[in-house]
Amino acid sequence: MILERGGGWSGPRSILKRLRDVMAAPLGAQDQLDEVVRIIAAEMVAEVCSVYLLRAGDVLELFATQGLNREAVHVTRLQVGEGLVGDIAAHARPLALADAQAHPLFAYRPETGEEIYHSFLGVPILRGGRVIGVVAVQNCSRRHYGEEEVETLQTVAMVLAELAAGGELVDPAETRLTDGIALLPLRVEGVRLNGGLAAGRAVLHNPRVVVHQLVAEDTEAELHRLAEALSGMHSALDDLLAGSDLGDGGEPRDILEAYRMFAEDRGWLRRIREAIESGLTAEAGVLRVQEDTRARMSHVTDPYLHDRLLDFEDLTNRMLQHLAGEEATAASMELPEDVVLIARSLGPAELLDYERRKLRAVVMEEGSATSHVSIIARALDLPVLGRVKDVLSKIEPLDPVIVDADNAQMIIRPGDDVQQAFRESMHTRAERKAAYVSMRDLPAVTRDGTRVSLNINVGLLADLHHLRASGADGVGLYRTEIPFMVRSTFPDVEEQTRFYHRVLRRMGDRPVVFRTLDVGGDKLLSYMRYAREDNPAMGWRSIRIGLDHPSLLRQQLRALVRAAAGFRLDVMFPMISEVAEFDEAREIFDLEVERARRRGEPLPEEFRVGAMLEVPALVWQLDMLLPRVDFLSVGSNDLLQFFFASDRANPNLSERYDILSPPMLSLLRSVVDACEKADVPLAICGEVAGRPLEAMALVGVGFTNLSMAPSSIGPVKSMVRSLDVAPLREYLGTLYGSPGRSMRAKLKSFARDHGVAI
Ligand code: PEP
Ligand code: MG
Numbered sequence: 001m002i003l004e005r006g007g008g009w010s011g012p013r014s015i016l017k018r019l020r021d022v023m024a025a026p027l028g029a030q031d032q033l034d035e036v037v038r039i040i041a042a043e044m045v046a047e048v049c050s051v052y053l054l055r056a057g058d059v060l061e062l063f064a065t066q067g068l069n070r071e072a073v074h075v076t077r078l079q080v081g082e083g084l085v086g087d088i089a090a091h092a093r094p095l096a097l098a099d100a101q102a103h104p105l106f107a108y109r110p111e112t113g114e115e116i117y118h119s120f121l122g123v124p125i126l127r128g129g130r131v132i133g134v135v136a137v138q139n140c141s142r143r144h145y146g147e148e149e150v151e152t153l154q155t156v157a158m159v160l161a162e163l164a165a166g167g168e169l170v171d172p173a174e175t176r177l178t179d180g181i182a183l184l185p186l187r188v189e190g191v192r193l194n195g196g197l198a199a200g201r202a203v204l205h206n207p208r209v210v211v212h213q214l215v216a217e218d219t220e221a222e223l224h225r226l227a228e229a230l231s232g233m234h235s236a237l238d239d240l241l242a243g244s245d246l247g248d249g250g251e252p253r254d255i256l257e258a259y260r261m262f263a264e265d266r267g268w269l270r271r272i273r274e275a276i277e278s279g280l281t282a283e284a285g286v287l288r289v290q291e292d293t294r295a296r297m298s299h300v301t302d303p304y305l306h307d308r309l310l311d312f313e314d315l316t317n318r319m320l321q322h323l324a325g326e327e328a329t330a331a332s333m334e335l336p337e338d339v340v341l342i343a344r345s346l347g348p349a350e351l352l353d354y355e356r357r358k359l360r361a362v363v364m365e366e367g368s369a370t371s372h373v374s375i376i377a378r379a380l381d382l383p384v385l386g387r388v389k390d391v392l393s394k395i396e397p398l399d400p401v402i403v404d405a406d407n408a409q410m411i412i413r414p415g416d417d418v419q420q421a422f423r424e425s426m427h428t429r430a431e432r433k434a435a436y437v438s439m440r441d442l443p444a445v446t447r448d449g450t451r452v453s454l455n456i457n458v459g460l461l462a463d464l465h466h467l468r469a470s471g472a473d474g475v476g477l478y479r480t481e482i483p484f485m486v487r488s489t490f491p492d493v494e495e496q497t498r499f500y501h502r503v504l505r506r507m508g509d510r511p512v513v514f515r516t517l518d519v520g521g522d523k524l525l526s527y528m529r530y531a532r533e534d535n536p537a538m539g540w541r542s543i544r545i546g547l548d549h550p551s552l553l554r555q556q557l558r559a560l561v562r563a564a565a566g567f568r569l570d571v572m573f574p575m576i577s578e579v580a581e582f583d584e585a586r587e588i589f590d591l592e593v594e595r596a597r598r599r600g601e602p603l604p605e606e607f608r609v610g611a612m613l614e615v616p617a618l619v620w621q622l623d624m625l626l627p628r629v630d631f632l633s634v635g636s637n638d639l640l641q642f643f644f645a646s647d648r649a650n651p652n653l654s655e656r657y658d659i660l661s662p663p664m665l666s667l668l669r670s671v672v673d674a675c676e677k678a679d680v681p682l683a684i685c686g687e688v689a690g691r692p693l694e695a696m697a698l699v700g701v702g703f704t705n706l707s708m709a710p711s712s713i714g715p716v717k718s719m720v721r722s723l724d725v726a727p728l729r730e731y732l733g734t735l736y737g738s739p740g741r742s743m744r745a746k747l748k749s750f751a752r753d754h755g756v757a758i
Pocket of ligand 1: 477634637687
């Protein structure tokens with residue numbers, strides 16, 4: 001056997017040495033490949049060694065062989081998924097069989113003459129996480145290939161990947177994509193996280209590191225480079241943990257957890273060292289272990305472990321960047337003028353690291369776990385597409401792309417016709433936007449005289465400029481968790497006070513409703529400990545955290561009371577489920593006001609304390625709750641998900657239930673009635689308030705205070721100014737008891753028939 005354990009990995013080392021000589025020889029790529037298969041067969045004591053490379057159309061073509069009939073070279077072709085070789089390519093995993101012909105996938109090709117070979121070992125040739133070919137060895141005997149042989153062949157496959165990547169064997173244009181749609185436009189779907197349309201060039205948030213040299217000249221020097229890169233990575237991650245400014249922190253907690261899991265994992269480091277000792281460079285050693293881990297974890301279906309695998313990929317990339325001495329994210333690189341940012345996931349601070357002027361859209365493979373980034377993106381008026389499966393493997397840096405988030409799709413490398421349609425669509429939008437701007441100073445009053453207050457939802461100081469630009473009346477929802485999320489430590493009372501004071505000063509005499517910290521669920525703070533939950537949306541989040549950690553809530557309320565000295569202060573508590581919870585929170589607020597009074601601190605001119613209606617149970621407690629609150633604000637995003645038991649972040653359910661359904665409209669109607677009776681101001685601040693058709697229904701139901709993303713103010717105002725409420729109210733009266741599922745089509749017809757601008 002070629003592997004002599006004890007004195008190290010002399011086997012792969014000796015193959016690698018010979019392969020390096022071939023690679024350095026002045027030969028054409030095909031001649032090099034022919035030589036390589038000869039060396040592998042000899043070193044691995046195999047009668048056959050064959051290399052298949054991926055060509056356009058998902059076809060694997062035999063490019064070189066030692067042992068099979070030469071005439072089969074460039075003749076034998078297998079579809080990805082066909083035969084053993086196709087199976088390896090389809091699943092990107094090795095296959096070792098003592099009796100290959102007995103395997104159900106064995107596909108016999110008479111031209112190869114392979115019927116005499118029984119045992120088979122094949123591994124994928126991977127580059128940048130994609131399969132670009134397969135290398136296989138075969139023996140006449142029923143040989144049981146061991147783990148070490150599999151590993152040796154995987155190491156060799158890396159060298160083959162390098163050879164293939166040279167572009168001489170297969171034109172790179174042919175195989176740019178694993179799905180074989182080379183250079184053709186590609187339409188991919190995702191989930192709309194923020195609507196809009198944009199075009200630009202793809203920029204990968206974590207640039208890929210391409211490793212050029214695989215075989216080491218000096219193993220000791222490579223081990224030394226590894227140690228240096230490791231310590232560089234450790235201190236960079238320590239800085240990240242310690243960093244507190246908006247610009248340099250906010251890394252998602254799971255990446256930091258992965259850092260702990262892997263960066264200090266002796267097994268991981270040991271395997272990288274072993275790979276280097278087998279003759280690879282430090283980069284190749286890291287890649288080699290990455291491919292190995294990928295293969296071992298490729299069957300994992302558990303979403304938690306799947307996420308950890310992705311974290312591990314991030315860490316590997318980070319390590320490669322340290323070895324290459326390159327920047328960590330694209331934010332610090334030279335960027336094109338029209339960036340469509342492509343990421344697996346993105347923290348809010350990471351998004352804010354980019355120059356806003358250059359950003360056109362954001363596309364992520366994930367999306368729901370980091371949906372706070374879409375809240376930021378919404379504030380920045382950027383279209384966001386989430387849950388675009390495997391987008392990173394379908395796109396090349398600087399590919400032109402069109403992001404049509406309104407229709408939850410992206411077109412990669414669009415053709416001329418699509419580009420033309422895009423330009424026309426952008427032109428229409430620009431015209432519409434200009435019309436909204438001209439309406440900015442006009443009041444939002446219906447044709448029959450109902451004044452509707454239009455407010456914006458914000459989370460960052462930078463968002464406040466939208467107030468003037470949009471002509472909104474005020475801020476209906478200040479998501480105070482956003483400033484917490486873009487930091488890496490808890491802000492203390494002084495910092496919070498300064499921040500809230502700046503907000504109030506900027507607002508002048510316009511109202512702003514501060515919502516207390518609404519974290520947990522999908523909005524995690526990297527510096528706060530959470531237990532893993534099966535149902536985070538229904539878990540330990542929002543006011544529940546505030547009441548379990550009263551010091552947190554107390555500090556925030558103290559900061560708000562102090563900041564609002566001389567101003568009016570509007571505060572509301574999110575996700576109240578019981579009157580008792582509101583009482584508890586209100587008591588903390590009152591204590592803080594009392595404390596300030598006792599200490600002689602200046603107090604707010606006036607204050608109003610409200611609750612958010614997000615949990616259906618509260619609807620049946622309104623008669624007790626309303627006398628206690630100064631206002632009520634419906635958080636329809638959460639209310640809808642709890643009302644229909646339908647996860648708001650689950651794309652499979654996104655179209656299933658409609659807020660414009662009789663039960664939901666009836667529920668909202670009963671809330672309006674109760675508030676009118678109790679004379680308690682009512683608002684609604686979920687996403688629905690920003691969609692003209694839904695907003696029309698809400699006004700018909702009786703809402704006169706809507707809060708929405710800034711970009712929605714124009715379209716909603718245009719709807720309001722074209723609406724007569726009285727006939728709509730009458731019409732809605734006939735729909736509440738209707739057995740139908742959604743009233744959307746009926747309401748659309750109503751709008752059309754009555755000339756309402758939706
Ligand atoms: C809501 O749930 O409707 C809401 C406004 O709060 P958030 O979207 O921040 O959960
Ligand atoms: Mg909510």
